Amino acid sequence: MNTPGQGRAGDVAIYALGLGDDALVLAQRMGEWIASAPELEEDVALGNIGLDLLGQARALLTYAGSADGRTEDDLAYLRGADEFCNVLLVERPDDGDFAHCVARLLVFSAYQAELYARLASSGDETLSAVAAKAVKEVAYHRDHATQWALRLGDGTEESHRRMQAGLDAVWPYVDELFAADELEPGLPGVAVDPAELREPTVAYVSGVVGRATLAVPDVPAAPGGGRAGRHTDALVSMLAEMQGLARAMPGVTW
Amino acid sequence: MTTRDWPLWEVFVRARRGLSHSHVGSLHAPDAEMAVRNARDVFTRREEGVSIWVVPAAAISASSPDEKDAFFDPAADKVYRHPTFYSVPAGVEHL
Amino acid sequence: MYGNHDTTSVPVEAPAADDPTFDRDFMALIDDDGRVEPRDAMPDAYRRGLVRQIAQHAHSEIIGMQPEGSWIGRAPSLKRKAILMAKVQDEAGHGLYLYAAAETLGVDRADLLDRLHTGRQKYSSIFNYPTPTWADIGAIGWLVDGAAITNQVPITKCSYGPYARAMVRICKEESFHQRQGFEILHTLSHGSPQQHAMAQDAVDRWWWPSLMMFGPPDDDSPNSARSMRWGIKRFSNDELRQRFVDMTAPQSHALGLSLPDPELAFDALTGHWRYGEIDFTELFEVIKGNGPLNAQRMAHRTDAHERGDWVREAALGYAAKHARTEAVA
Numbered sequence: 001m002n003t004p005g006q007g008r009a010g011d012v013a014i015y016a017l018g019l020g021d022d023a024l025v026l027a028q029r030m031g032e033w034i035a036s037a038p039e040l041e042e043d044v045a046l047g048n049i050g051l052d053l054l055g056q057a058r059a060l061l062t063y064a065g066s067a068d069g070r071t072e073d074d075l076a077y078l079r080g081a082d083e084f085c086n087v088l089l090v091e092r093p094d095d096g097d098f099a100h101c102v103a104r105l106l107v108f109s110a111y112q113a114e115l116y117a118r119l120a121s122s123g124d125e126t127l128s129a130v131a132a133k134a135v136k137e138v139a140y141h142r143d144h145a146t147q148w149a150l151r152l153g154d155g156t157e158e159s160h161r162r163m164q165a166g167l168d169a170v171w172p173y174v175d176e177l178f179a180a181d182e183l184e185p186g187l188p189g190v191a192v193d194p195a196e197l198r199e200p201t202v203a204y205v206s207g208v209v210g211r212a213t214l215a216v217p218d219v220p221a222a223p224g225g226g227r228a229g230r231h232t233d234a235l236v237s238m239l240a241e242m243q244g245l246a247r248a249m250p251g252v253t254w
Numbered sequence: 255m256t257t258r259d260w261p262l263w264e265v266f267v268r269a270r271r272g273l274s275h276s277h278v279g280s281l282h283a284p285d286a287e288m289a290v291r292n293a294r295d296v297f298t299r300r301e302e303g304v305s306i307w308v309v310p311a312a313a314i315s316a317s318s319p320d321e322k323d324a325f326f327d328p329a330a331d332k333v334y335r336h337p338t339f340y341s342v343p344a345g346v347e348h349l
Numbered sequence: 350m351y352g353n354h355d356t357t358s359v360p361v362e363a364p365a366a367d368d369p370t371f372d373r374d375f376m377a378l379i380d381d382d383g384r385v386e387p388r389d390a391m392p393d394a395y396r397r398g399l400v401r402q403i404a405q406h407a408h409s410e411i412i413g414m415q416p417e418g419s420w421i422g423r424a425p426s427l428k429r430k431a432i433l434m435a436k437v438q439d440e441a442g443h444g445l446y447l448y449a450a451a452e453t454l455g456v457d458r459a460d461l462l463d464r465l466h467t468g469r470q471k472y473s474s475i476f477n478y479p480t481p482t483w484a485d486i487g488a489i490g491w492l493v494d495g496a497a498i499t500n501q502v503p504i505t506k507c508s509y510g511p512y513a514r515a516m517v518r519i520c521k522e523e524s525f526h527q528r529q530g531f532e533i534l535h536t537l538s539h540g541s542p543q544q545h546a547m548a549q550d551a552v553d554r555w556w557w558p559s560l561m562m563f564g565p566p567d568d569d570s571p572n573s574a575r576s577m578r579w580g581i582k583r584f585s586n587d588e589l590r591q592r593f594v595d596m597t598a599p600q601s602h603a604l605g606l607s608l609p610d611p612e613l614a615f616d617a618l619t620g621h622w623r624y625g626e627i628d629f630t631e632l633f634e635v636i637k638g639n640g641p642l643n644a645q646r647m648a649h650r651t652d653a654h655e656r657g658d659w660v661r662e663a664a665l666g667y668a669a670k671h672a673r674t675e676a677v678a
Contacts, residue, residue, distance in 0.1 A: 034421060034434065034441070035418040035653065036649075037657065038661055040448070041281055041295070042657075043414070044295045044299075044441050047438030054427065077425070098656075147288060151288075151664045155670075158659050245423055249541065249544070252541050252544055253540055254424075254483075259459040279514075280452070284664030284667065285664070285667070285668040285671070299439075299442070
């Protein structure tokens with residue numbers, strides 16, 4: 001593996017960190033569903049998705065940390081919420097509502113599928129290797145979310161209502177996925193410009209939403225800022241749980 | 255409250271190319287599309303397969319245990335179907 | 350596991366259970382170490398006993414997801430988080446395999462879950478103990494999974510085919526479960542003094558409950574004898590318990606942890622480890638539902654199930670709608 005950041009002041013590392021944090025935070029959310037899914041088969045399916053995301057997170061955080069000698073665990077367990085650079089979409093709690101879980105996964109996996117497909121040809125060999133592996137994983141996640149969106153949207157009256165509510169709840173966070181920040185323009189041929197992911201991602205999601213007899217929400221975007229470390233309380237409480245033990249006993253091996 | 259079960263599906267997996275699909279177990283799924291996907295998640299977590307079939311359990315017709323004598327015993331005395339039935343002179347190879 | 354409880358696809362009736370030769374033939378099959386398969390005629394008590402045992406086994410797998418599942422979000426390293434997520438996920442799969450084995454006997458998973466949720470069927474009382482520290486995840490893997498594997502390996506040769514086959518798959522997949530627990534404890538035991546103390550405390554709490562997982566002593570276990578006669582159980586409770594103690598006692602030395610039994614000692618004469626008397630009064634309290642977390646485990650389980658009602662209904666609604674559309678088209 002190469003080391004990111006030479007000559008570019010760790011920009012590649014910061015870029016990898018953002019994508020890695022996305023995957024880590026969503027993996028943590030997926031983990032909350034195991035033993036709480038609507039059916040046993042779905043416990044297993046969501047477990048697989050969580051494990052894929054966690055694998056992506058570990059590869060990306062390891063790479064990001066190699067720039068300044070930090071491990072994946074240093075990055076996952078010893079940063080505060082304001083140092084996390086994930087998008088806000090992934091930190092939203094599902095509150096045990098499967099429709100929210102499906103809506104978020106549909107949007108996020110559609111975004112990741114477009115992102116990784118492009119990142120696979122990144123000039124950075126580590127990022128391109130991570131993306132080449134992940135692109136197959138997220139294709140499955142997107143399919144899984146699609147199947148469920150169709151069934152919930154076009155299932156019963158109640159499920160239609162709930163699935164629409166789930167979409168409405170996640171939709172304000174869609175914009176942030178495609179927001180430009182200062183990073184990508186400085187990494188031509190390495191990073192993917194998020195703005196170019198908007199059209200194909202929204203086209204895919206809208207197609208599914210239509211087939212599911214649902215409506216694309218018409219709601220104002222929520223303030224973004226996740227990539228810059230501006231997060232909601234949901235991330236703060238997630239990290240309190242996730243990092244509690246590791247922080248209580250620093251410097252040991254687990 | 256008890257909701258209705260999703261139907262039961264029988265799952266057949268081809269472990270690798272060149273082999274037949276073999277029965278590996280069963281699971282519940284609302285329809286065929288989900289059954290294939292659930293089978294992938296449940297039965298191939300450890301690279302156990304390259305291809306999956308699912309069949310509604312209710313669609314399988316089986317021979318009855320009660321008929322097993324009539325079905326299978328008549329094959330027992332057809333020893334001439336097996337190569338070991340035939341004597342081969344010593345020294346003859348590749349036969 | 351096909352067709353056995355769907356009479357529409359079964360062209361010929363199974364032999365009547367009141368046929369006088371029936372039990373004799375069945376017992377001859379058992380005595381010959383043969384396998385009983387789903388649509389075979391079988392004594393009603395055999396069927397009922399199997400359903401009860403397999404269902405309880407399945408319930409234990411899915412309730413057993415909770416004590417460990419509560420640590421997925423808190424695992425202290427990403428590697429441990431991934432391992433634990435995979436393990437708890439496996440347990441869902443194992444519950445699923447076992448429910449499917451029970452379904453070959455003519456019951457439905459929804460009914461079995463309903464019996465669990467209404468307290469008419471039990472799960473292993475070991476899962477009613479709390480997991481207050483990370484070391485509990487290690488102790489569960491090493492001791493609880495170790496005891497479970499000791500119990501389960503002989504079931505791979507039990508007389509009922511689907512149960513035996515499910516168990517083959519489960520045992521294969523579980524081989525990493527015990528090891529990861531051992532590794533957690535080994536790391537803690539050889540880590541900081543605080544970590545070592547955490548590991549020792551967990552082993553102290555889990556040792557006796559895991560010995561109780563093998564059930565009451567043989568003299569006091571009426572179901573056990575019949576289960577052995579039918580080839581469902583291959584070894585007695587005490588035999589399996591001894592096997593477990595013989596396996597784990599030396600491992601505790603490698604871990605650098607002690608087991609909380611002053612009478613535990615190797616008996617060179619028998620080649621076995623002797624252990625102190627087990628206080629089963631606690632076990633019986635836990636089985637009766639007075640365990641520390643009985644109510645919480647059941648509440649979590651029924652809550653997840655009820656919150657899934659609308660999802661399961663939706664999927665059926667979609668399937669019905671689209672089957673109709675296709676038929677019309």
